Amino acid sequence: MTEPATPLQTHGYPAFFRHRELGERVVVTSLEGEWIVLERDEFRAFVGGTVDRGSALHQRLVARNLVREQFDVRRAAQTLQRRKRFLHAGPNLHLVVVTLRCNETCVYCHASRADLDAVHTDMTPQTAEKVVDLILRTTSPHVTIEFQGGEPLVNFPVVRHIVEYALQRNRGLGKQLEFTMVSNLALMDEAKLAWLLEHRVQICTSIDGPPDLHDRQRKLPQASAHAAAVPWIRRINQAYAEAGLDPTLYHVEALLTTTRETLQRWREVVDHYVELGCRALFLRPVDPFGFAERTRRVVEYPRSEYLAYYRQAVDYMIELNRGGVEILERYAAIFLTKILRGDDPNFLDIRSPGGAGIGQLAYDHDGSIYSSDEGRMLGAMGDRTFLLGNVATAGYRDIVGHPTIRAMAIASNLDGQPDCVSCPYLPYCGTQPEHNHKTLGTMMGRMRESSMCAVHKGIQDYLFDKLGTADRETLDVLERWTTIRPREHFLQPPSG
Template identity: 35%
Template sequence: MGVKFQQASHFAHNTYELLPFRFSRLENGQYFLSTDYGEWTCLAPEQLAALVKKEKINDEELWYELKAKHMVRDSESEGLVTLLASKYRTKKAFLENFSQLHIFVLTVRCNNSCVYCQASRKSCQSDRTRYDMSPEVMEKSIELFLSMPSDKLTLEFQGGESTLNMPLIRQAVHLVQTKNTSKDIQFVVCTNLCDLSESDLDFLIEHQFSISTSLDGPRTLHNENRRFGNVGAWEALITTFDKIKQRKAFDRVSALMTTTNQSLNMPYEIIDEYVNQGFRSIFIRELNPYGFAHKYFHKIGYSTEQFLAFYEQCLDYIITLNHQGTEFRESYASLIMKKLMTPWATGFVDLQSPCGSGFGVTLYNYDGNIYPSDESRMMAEMGDDHFRMGNVFDTNCEELFFGPVMQELAAAGVNDCLPVCSDCAFAPYCGADPIRRYQVTGSVYGNPGKDDFCLKNRGIIAMVIKKFTQGDNETRRLLMQWGLK
């Protein structure tokens, strides 16, 4: 007896309800749909129109995709509230540990002079008693740091040039080892690596520091941006790289590049320099509107559109290098892919909602003042201490983290509640930055949908989605691999 198959129309889904989702138009005319739980898909305009009207869905594969991603439900969908609550809780799990990154600004003195310095640095000959953190401030800061609820914390030393106050780094490590009995503490030092003694370098490696430095590209570009005394900083940096490689500790080094208008014409040379130095990734970073970068933006700056075009050139070249056998990643794209492909938080505070400022970061300045981020500290150096939370000597934890600064950040730092952002399909993969918006617009709410923070993030997220959905199989595999690392 033969088997008679039903027509496809027999399986069409006539009755269903829409679950909450957002949608935004992509440059190819398709629509990007996303949920609060991080699920997403792309639909043609006619598919979206039919879905919104709750018309019959004849495409079996599309139906089960929409159902699996909780954009629709039918009579068979049970227990959804509990499931979706669990998925949402997973996406926001980073809040349970509260502030895990603690930045200690040891000095604002620096032995480099950089055209884009955001920290309003002082010369290395400046008054130590005025511009360096004291041992007393350090001890009080460590006490507050160790009182945080998370079992896993990061202690990051910044400047100026942090290693100009190297004795304080040694003191901090000693205090943590003496006072801490149970927490997992990761040490990070941000340094230009231009003038580090052999013993100090050995100390950092011995205590398993992660070393964060700056490399803007090849010699000519780096030296144009960063000066060390009367010469460029590239030679001193590479000399220290070689010392670290000799100690077989280069895997502990990461580098940031800062994009100036001179960088825009050198995407391939910049990537090649990173590859040649032995790095496996690069973070393509734009200028931030603080310190000297703000003051000299008319000389070194560019538009958001120019930065996005530069970023795409870099990303395309990196993908090509991978196709040719060179394993190398762009870090920002990797973070976005992780948010697209997994339910886990990235740990990158700029792509968090609620915002990373205060909720993910606490900064202890050299003078004992406490801020919710490095950027808010930079604003204070420019004369605006709007985001000062308190001081290590006279403010307790409750006053710090439930005070007016944190209340303001909580109100303006959740993109689900901001105009424009709340309707944007890219919101689950983006963040909020009320401090940058305040600096640029005078309001912690800024101009969502129009300001540079929004245009840059939306542009890069859409770009990564385009590379993933329209790329060949090898490109898709590569980007998925970035997201799962």
């Protein structure tokens, strides 16, 4: 008696997956974020369940937990749990706007600045204490207080007061506390720097590229904003080195805002960051908040042009890395950490649900509390959708459990988003309700029309194309970009 012929071998039927075609290849990801890049004929065999059990392809699929009959439930559950571990703690990032006053005027200003004589936009010490009291109510054991403005150095006494008061209040609480200041550095002096170094306040700045580009976008009256910032970047880096800190880890972090003019100058921008000693470059597109809305016609660009710029710049950065220069692109590092390590670096704008209110809060100079700095910027533009209360009257649980925050958590949960639910990048991606609200009129947004979705999808297309086709040396570079080295020096000692 002969066995009946089996027309279709069914042992390779796939577990749940999502896919996306990338040229001649197909990206496949699982519910929990395992992934594989397949050739088209491999994909057809995978979907049709005709992959030979003994084949190398079958082994690759099993290794990625993509074969139903060998699906490892425990592994999938552990991976999901690791990816979502940020859910179990409250806001860890607290942005404090100590003043709206600013000495610079930027064409895309996100912060809705005020002139230097607008002293009424300074945060008072009394409000600052209430801000700190609320921050330290968070359920998160890690707390980062980030000073923003305006220009925080304009109201330096309140920066100092917040640091000192928070350290004192934290003595009995034992939270892991960090301070960061985002400054254009033009008002820095040796006394302020000594105090910031002594109190382990991490210093970040904005650099938009070479001097001419930077100065056209960031205007300092009767002076060069670039010339005002760069000597301080070098001075601070030197101070870190003198303190015995590893310069590859401890240096001034700089932020770039990509405007239309930046697009053609990607190589100069990368070279300039390398020359300044920066190890990371965040190729952020311009936001639709703040003055950028008014100057959109000058600084905005189609996202397809942005993505071409992104690909060229990152290709160049990879080439530099292969030659021994260490410089990483921040977007790529965030996505690659999720893709290659199965971990989540808790970047609050790229996670699901998003970080508004449950991962971060922003405090305006008058004590108003917003879901995020973007929510605050919209507030400054007259749209108070994301205003949650004021530190003078609101309790912590009122703020974090605010109906707006609940709505935002649901709106930014990609498992409820059309398009996202069928997108293979769902396990690594995120959306921002404030951005959706501003650009598309609803917190949910419509991903097919979302410029943020276009950027996230385009970057992940680029990365998966690299992961599917690049040589070993390039893959090693991308792998290195996912290495997270904590900057422990900036953690405040437990005793304060």
